[in-house]
Amino acid sequence: MLSLEKKHWHHLTDKESIDxxxxxxxxxxxxxxxxxxxxxxxxxxxxVKQQKSNLRLFFSQFNQPLIYILLAATLITLLLKEWxxxxxxxxxxxxxxxxxxxQERKAIKAIAALANAMNYEATVIRDKQKRQIAxxxxxxGDLVLLQSGDKVPADLRLLHSRDLYxxxxxxxxxSVPVAKNTTLLPIESMLVDQHNMAFSTSLVTYGxxxxxxxxxxxxxxIGKINALLARTTKLQTPLLKKMEKFSQxxxxxxxxxxxxxxxxGIMHGESWLDMFMAAVALAVGAIPEGLPAxxxxxxxxxxxxxxxxxxxxxKLPAVETLGSTTVICSDKTGTLTQNQxxxxxxxxxxxxxxxxxxxxxxxxxVHYQGETADLTKNQALSQCLKAGVLCNEAxxxxxxxxxxxxxxxxxxxxxxxxxKGGLDHxxxxxxxxxxxxxxxxxxxxxxxxxxxxxxxxxxxxxxxxSVESILSRCQSMLDESxxxxxxxxxxxxxxxxxxxxxxMRVLAFARTEHEVALGAIGHDHVAExxxxxxxxxxxxxxxxxxxxxxxxxxxxxxSVKMIxxxxxxxxxxxxxxxxxxTSESPHNVMMGAEIQQLNExxxxxxxxxxxxxxxxxxxxxxRLVEALQAQGEVVAxxxxxxxxAPALKxxxxxxxxGREGTEVAKEAADMVLTDDNxxxxxxxxxxxxxIYDNLIKFITWTLPTNVGEGLVILMAVLLGxxxxxxxxxxxxxxxTTAICLGLMLAFEPKEQGIMIRPPRLPNxxxxxxxxxxxxxxxxxxxxxxxxxxxxxxxxxxxxxxxAHTMAVNVFVFGEMLYLFNCRKLYVSPIFTxxxxxxxxxxxxxxxxxxxxxxxxxxxxxxxxxxAPLTWQDWGYIGCAALVIFLAVSLEKQICKPKVxxxx
Numbered sequence: 001m002l003s004l005e006k007k008h009w010h011h012l013t014d015k016e017s018i019d020x021x022x023x024x025x026x027x028x029x030x031x032x033x034x035x036x037x038x039x040x041x042x043x044x045x046x047x048v049k050q051q052k053s054n055l056r057l058f059f060s061q062f063n064q065p066l067i068y069i070l071l072a073a074t075l076i077t078l079l080l081k082e083w084x085x086x087x088x089x090x091x092x093x094x095x096x097x098x099x100x101x102x103q104e105r106k107a108i109k110a111i112a113a114l115a116n117a118m119n120y121e122a123t124v125i126r127d128k129q130k131r132q133i134a135x136x137x138x139x140x141g142d143l144v145l146l147q148s149g150d151k152v153p154a155d156l157r158l159l160h161s162r163d164l165y166x167x168x169x170x171x172x173x174x175s176v177p178v179a180k181n182t183t184l185l186p187i188e189s190m191l192v193d194q195h196n197m198a199f200s201t202s203l204v205t206y207g208x209x210x211x212x213x214x215x216x217x218x219x220x221x222i223g224k225i226n227a228l229l230a231r232t233t234k235l236q237t238p239l240l241k242k243m244e245k246f247s248q249x250x251x252x253x254x255x256x257x258x259x260x261x262x263x264x265g266i267m268h269g270e271s272w273l274d275m276f277m278a279a280v281a282l283a284v285g286a287i288p289e290g291l292p293a294x295x296x297x298x299x300x301x302x303x304x305x306x307x308x309x310x311x312x313x314x315k316l317p318a319v320e321t322l323g324s325t326t327v328i329c330s331d332k333t334g335t336l337t338q339n340q341x342x343x344x345x346x347x348x349x350x351x352x353x354x355x356x357x358x359x360x361x362x363x364x365x366v367h368y369q370g371e372t373a374d375l376t377k378n379q380a381l382s383q384c385l386k387a388g389v390l391c392n393e394a395x396x397x398x399x400x401x402x403x404x405x406x407x408x409x410x411x412x413x414x415x416x417x418x419x420k421g422g423l424d425h426x427x428x429x430x431x432x433x434x435x436x437x438x439x440x441x442x443x444x445x446x447x448x449x450x451x452x453x454x455x456x457x458x459x460x461x462x463x464x465x466s467v468e469s470i471l472s473r474c475q476s477m478l479d480e481s482x483x484x485x486x487x488x489x490x491x492x493x494x495x496x497x498x499x500x501x502x503x504m505r506v507l508a509f510a511r512t513e514h515e516v517a518l519g520a521i522g523h524d525h526v527a528e529x530x531x532x533x534x535x536x537x538x539x540x541x542x543x544x545x546x547x548x549x550x551x552x553x554x555x556x557x558x559s560v561k562m563i564x565x566x567x568x569x570x571x572x573x574x575x576x577x578x579x580x581x582t583s584e585s586p587h588n589v590m591m592g593a594e595i596q597q598l599n600e601x602x603x604x605x606x607x608x609x610x611x612x613x614x615x616x617x618x619x620x621x622x623r624l625v626e627a628l629q630a631q632g633e634v635v636a637x638x639x640x641x642x643x644x645a646p647a648l649k650x651x652x653x654x655x656x657x658g659r660e661g662t663e664v665a666k667e668a669a670d671m672v673l674t675d676d677n678x679x680x681x682x683x684x685x686x687x688x689x690x691i692y693d694n695l696i697k698f699i700t701w702t703l704p705t706n707v708g709e710g711l712v713i714l715m716a717v718l719l720g721x722x723x724x725x726x727x728x729x730x731x732x733x734x735x736t737t738a739i740c741l742g743l744m745l746a747f748e749p750k751e752q753g754i755m756i757r758p759p760r761l762p763n764x765x766x767x768x769x770x771x772x773x774x775x776x777x778x779x780x781x782x783x784x785x786x787x788x789x790x791x792x793x794x795x796x797x798x799x800x801x802x803a804h805t806m807a808v809n810v811f812v813f814g815e816m817l818y819l820f821n822c823r824k825l826y827v828s829p830i831f832t833x834x835x836x837x838x839x840x841x842x843x844x845x846x847x848x849x850x851x852x853x854x855x856x857x858x859x860x861x862x863x864x865x866x867a868p869l870t871w872q873d874w875g876y877i878g879c880a881a882l883v884i885f886l887a888v889s890l891e892k893q894i895c896k897p898k899v900x901x902x903x
Contacts, residue, residue: 002037002140009157009214010194011187017157021212023141025159028125037139044138044154044216046226062097122153138213146198146209155220156198156211158182163207163439165408166198169333171221171643172565172617177205177408181443190592191221191617192565201642206408207439228622228646250288257710258282265717278723282713288699288706288734295695298746302691310675311684312658321653321670322688325558326759327633328681329625329647332564332571334657335638335678336578337540341409343417344504344541347495348534349380349480350488355417358541360396360403362419375422379482384534385421387509388414389428391449391462396425410505413538414464435459436521445469450514450521458513463526467496467535470508477532487532496535503573504537539570542578549682550579557758558685559633561611563621565643568614575612592616595623603627621647634759636681638673639665655681690750692760693825697745700771701822702738704778705815709733711783712807722800724790724807732864733811736850741819744843748823749836770895771825777887778818785810785880792876801867805855808866810880812851816844817885826896828889 002022009017018025022033029037062071074090122135125143135153138144144156152166158180165177172192182196191199198204198211200220217223258279265275303313333339340359345352346366353373357364366373366381375382394407396415405412415425436450436459446465453460463470471492476484492508499506510530514521553560560580564571568589575581592615595603600623607627616624621639625647628635637644637651645668648654656669657676666672673680709730716723725733767775786807793803820829823837854860856868869877 002040007214008187009155010185010189010197012157013184014157014159014182017159017212017214021141021214023143023212025143025212026125027128028143029139029141030127033141034126034137034139037141038137041139041216041219043136045136046223047218058097123147123150138216140213140216142213144211144213146204146211148204148206148208150204152198152200152202152204154200154213155215157214158196158198158209158211160210161207162209163441164204164209165206167203167205168192168199169565169641171199171202171225171641179440180207180209188593190596190615192592192615222642224619225643225646228619254282254710257714261714261717264714268717268720270717270720275717278713278717282710288702288738291699291702291738297743298691298694298698301746302687306671306684306687309683309687310673310677310680311687312672312674313670321634322636322681322685323690323692324634324688324760325636325653325685327559327561327628327635328553328685329561329563329621329628329635329637329651330678330681331638331640331644331657332562332566332574333540334640334659334676336546336562336580337542337574339540339676341413341505341538342541343413343536343538345499345502345537346381346384346417346534347492347499347537348384349378349478350491350495351378351381351480352495353381355420357416357420358544360405360412360416362396362403362416364420366417366421373421378480380478380480380534381421382423383478383482383511384509384536385418385423386428387462387464387511387533388507388536389418389423389425390432390434390451391447391464391509410507410538414507414536417536417538432460438521438523438526440465444523446473446526448521448526453513458515461512461514461521461526463510463512463530464507467493467506467508470510470530471532473526473528474510474530474532475528478534484531492532492535499535499537500569501573502537502539503570504539505570506535506537508535509533539573542574543677543679545677545679546578549679552682552755553685554579556685556755559608559611561613561624563613563616563624563637565616566614568612571612571614581611588612589614592620595620600627600630604630607631608633617643619646622650625650632763636685638678638681639669640676641665644668686750686755689754689757690748693751693754694745694748696766696771697748697822697825698742699767700775700825701745701815701819702742703775704782704818705733705737705811707775707779708782708786708811711779712786715783715787721791722794724786724804725811726804726865729804729808729864729866732854733808733815737812737815737847740843740847740850741816741840744837744840745819745822747837747839751824773895774888774891777891778814778884781880781884781887782811782814785814785884789876789880793873799867801861801865802869802873805866805869806873806877808864809851809855809869809874809877812847813877813881814884816847817881818888819844821885821888821892826892828892 007020012020014025023029071090121132122138123145124131124133124138125145130145138154142154143159144153146152146156146164158164159182161180161182164180166180167177178195180195180198185194185196198209200222215223218227261282262275262279265278266272270278306313330336338359342358343355346355347353351368354367355364356367366385373381375385392411392414394405394409394411394415396403396405396412396419398404418425418428432451432453434449434451438444438446438448440447444465446463446469448461448463451460451462463473471487471489474487477487477492479485496506496508510532512526512530514525550560562571562575562580568591572589588610589612590606590610592613595613595616598606603623604627607624608631613620613624621637621644625635625637629650629652634653635651636653636655637647638655638657639645639648640657642665644656644665648656648665648668653671654669656665656672658666658672658674659676671684709725712724789806789810790803793806794800797803819840823829823840854864854866860866
């Protein structure tokens with residue numbers, strides 16, 4: 001039986017590969033061999049990890065401390081026979097569970113999407129016959145034929161290649177299609193440099209080839225990514241971590257206070273039943289029933305705001321995670337750059353020209369020393385641009401309001417540069433129709449095309465290719481006047497190196513004449529005595545808005561790292577252009593080969609010191625994210641390819657590209673950018689910070705009520721007096737104020753200077769010392785006010801219902817005025833406008849109307865044991881609420897932070 005221990009297939013010759021796979025390069029495998037190998041190696045498909053059942057997944061949503069508290073609240077209100085309140089609280093729990101269930105089910109589809117990517121057919125040779133079979137039926141040793149438009153069905157060692165180009169961007173991050181060959185490679189060659197291999201699910205963009213299957217299914221490179229994706233554990237978001245700790249602490253505080261209430265009451269000789277009901281009342285009061293709903297609604301509003309800024313949130317908690325981000329790991333191509341190759345420099349007759357404009361839109365000029373270049377005064381420039389158009393297989397066309405291309409992006413850039421120089425590519429093709437060509441072959445590193453010439457005896461031949469291959473065939477070069485002069489090889493090589501040092505891809509151009517009588521053109525006809533025309537240097541230009549966004553990140557204390565499969569020189573050039581390398585970060589690039597030599601601890605030690613990572617393999621992206629997280633960073637990771645999926649899933653916030661991204665990447669991500677723009681991530685970070693602020697504002701607002709209600713019950717038991725607020729009244733306060741008042745904070749606009757603050761520390765508590773102090777102050781004032789007004793009403797009227805109504809209203813209106821103080825966490829509303837959030841004003845008006853009904857409407861009086869109040873009573877309530885408002889304003893002034901607060 002065939003044994004396939006781990007082999008470095010790129011380091012084996014064609015014959016060694018064929019022999020190791022026990023196949024035949026002409027006949028392929030026999031039917032018997034295929035049958036035996038399918039039994040041994042299984043089908044060529046990716047394994048899908050066994051997932052939880054839907055029922056188990058749904059019930060796992062209830063396994064949270066805060067949910068325990070709400071379930072306890074539901075049980076308690078049922079014991080009190082308050083059916084409506086119990087239904088409302090349990091409804092909140094149920095809605096949260098359903099949302100969580102739906103989010104997790106959607107996330108599980110990532111692996112399924114990856115498996116579905118392999119449903120297509122392949123052309124193979126078996127028993128010396130060419131056949132079309134489903135890719136699942138492939139086995140190691142099968143001979144596979146490739147042509148333009150095919151998806152590679154398995155990992156192949158190439159045996160034959162003619163002009164074969166394969167787009168591996170989704171697997172390796174390489175920005176342009178890769179030229180393939182059959183040359184033997186060193187054993188240490190990285191995945192992105194294995195040009196004699198073709199990898200499963202990559203796309204053939206040009207040419208033909210033949211390869212032998214070396215691995216199938218889970219053993220392929222895409223299969224390894226699938227295994228990483230299945231094995232990757234999604235970390236809990238910073239907010240959920242903090243809310244879990246907060247909920248656990250709150251649970252124990254509530255249980256402790258309820259227990260103390262029960263014990264103190266028994267010690268004072270109260271009945272068991274009365275003290276049990278008092279403990280129940282305290283628990284009901286202390287539970288923030290509106291908190292889960294507030295979180296869901298606030299995050300939901302954030303989702304809507306982000307959608308308006310080109311960021312689609314797939315998982316609700318990701319909204320807030322963006323605000324906690326400390327590091328953004330960004331892909332280069334299409335995110336930091338435009339993903340549109342653009343000629344930026346042209347060198348002809350030894351003169352360097354600048355080309356303005358970016359992308360495929362042919363708007364721009366060819367400049368020399370700030371002025372538009374005149375092609376009639378530099379024939380070498382004219383011929384260089386003309387060669388770029390004629391020796392070309394791409395097509396540039398306008399579709400609706402945008403410019404589109406067909407073919408290789410590099411060749412499309414040459415058409416655009418000619419248009420900017422004043423040449424019409426359609427007219428050129430019409431005036432110089434092609435009559436023959438030598439296609440690009442990796443062995444020769446050039447392409448040649450033959451065109452009709454004015455002379456009937458000769459044809460014009462234009463070449464483009466690598467500088468080395470073109471220069472070696474030239475004996476002269478054109479000067480500005482179009483005359484031939486001696487070839488200045490050293491100068492040209494020096495100019496080429498200068499362009500390459502700027503991260504540009506440099507192509508050289510030449511021409512010659514071909515006699516018509518010679519017939520079809522061959523490599524020998526262009527082997528020597530060519531005329532050198534010039535160089536064109538091109539680069540995928542950075543997005544203009546990215547420079548400002550990078551600066552915003554640095555100001556906000558967020559580190560930005562580029563992780564790309566592209567070459568180090570190109571990555572470094574782009575990084576310098578966009579300001580990615582700050583004075584604090586080293587001006588160097590860490591290559592994938594270097595990372596491969598580091599163990600986990602060494603990588604963790606170095607990862608924060610480097611800003612640019614180039615030639616990175618898929619599993620290395622995951623290692624980089626894990627290394628940053630090990631340093632305590634909150635990591636946002638962008639990506640668009642299949643190779644990015646494990647890192648996207650591992651990151652605290654995975655960001656997929658909406659336009660160019662694969663479905664696998666989108667399913668693994670938490671957020672999808674509709675415009676594939678890095679600046680949209682920065683906008684989303686800004687929104688995330690604002691959302692977190694609003695959640696903190698809600699918690700800071702709601703806790704004094706809950707703490708105050710609990711303390712009112714505890715003090716009443718300790719003092720042996722009547723409860724100032726009944727359990728049913730506590731539920732009324734909690735549910736109505738949370739909906740009418742607290743939730744209005746979700747609409748609060750972002751505070752100024754939100755992107756000047758440093759990121760929140762991941763291990764910082766959800767509430768700082770100043771906010772805890774404020775909660776205590778407000779809680780104490782509410783308790784004192786409620787006791788004072790309750791006993792004052794009892795003394796004045798002897799009416800217990802009226803006394804309860806006074807206590808309830810002082811809680812409601814004390815919360816209402818305190819709400820306006822919560823709009824800004826550290827600035828007093830006395831010094832800010834009350835405008836800016838009309839929802840808050842509407843909520844206050846609606847809450848006031850509800851309290852009027854609560855106080856004066858007979859059905860409400862029956863349900864909630866309330867009674868009418870006089871104008872004097874309302875005056876007392878207003879004064880108590882105003883004292884709370886002024887006390888918090890004073891506290892803000894006294895404890896005002898001297899620097900930007902890390903909320």
